[in-house]
Amino acid sequence: MTSVGLEFLVERARLEKTTTYTELNVTLRRRAGLQGFDFDQDSERAAMGHLLGLIVEGNRPTTNLLISALVQYLNINDAGPGFYTLAVELGMLSRRSSAMAKQDFWIGQINALYAFYAVRRSGV
Structure with a gap:
């Protein structure tokens, strides 16, 4: 599932698009042939x-x-709380960051991912 999920997210980055937990779940089910996650639990x-x-x-x-x-x-135009928790754990974001600083960090990550994978898309 990890490689399937990564492949899908790289595809999204190359398209300069985000995705949702729901879309990721459907894609994992379809591509990996597994049951998927029940978000009610x-x-x-x-x-x-x-x-x-x-x-x-x-x-x-x-x-x-x-x-x-x-x-x-x-x-909802925001990442889940786990994204911010991981960023803090990795030292990429301060635990005391304001809501605005968190959103700026999130948007910065998205734009950097688009830029990183755009270079690979163009063959440079």
């Missing part, structure tokens, strides 16, 4: 968060970015 939401952490862990040495920034809640 706390444990399943936590499992998706864990998966995103693994995806970041695999991708960050290449990009030095948090590719999970591309995943947001359906109909």
Whole structure:
């Protein structure tokens, strides 16, 4: 699931698009042939968060970015709380950051991911 999830998020970055937890879940089900996550259950939401952490862990040495920034809640223009928690744990964001600073960090991560993968898309 980690490699399938990473592949999908890289595709989204190359398209300069974000995605939702729901779309990621559907894509994982379709491409990996697995049942997917039931977001009505706390444990399943936590499992998706864990998966995103693994995806970041695999991708960050290449990009030095948090590719999970591309995943947001359906109909909400923001990342999930796990994104910010991970950023704090990695020393990329202060625990005391204001809501505005968090959003600026998130948007910066998205734009940096788009730029990183745009270079690879153009063959440069």
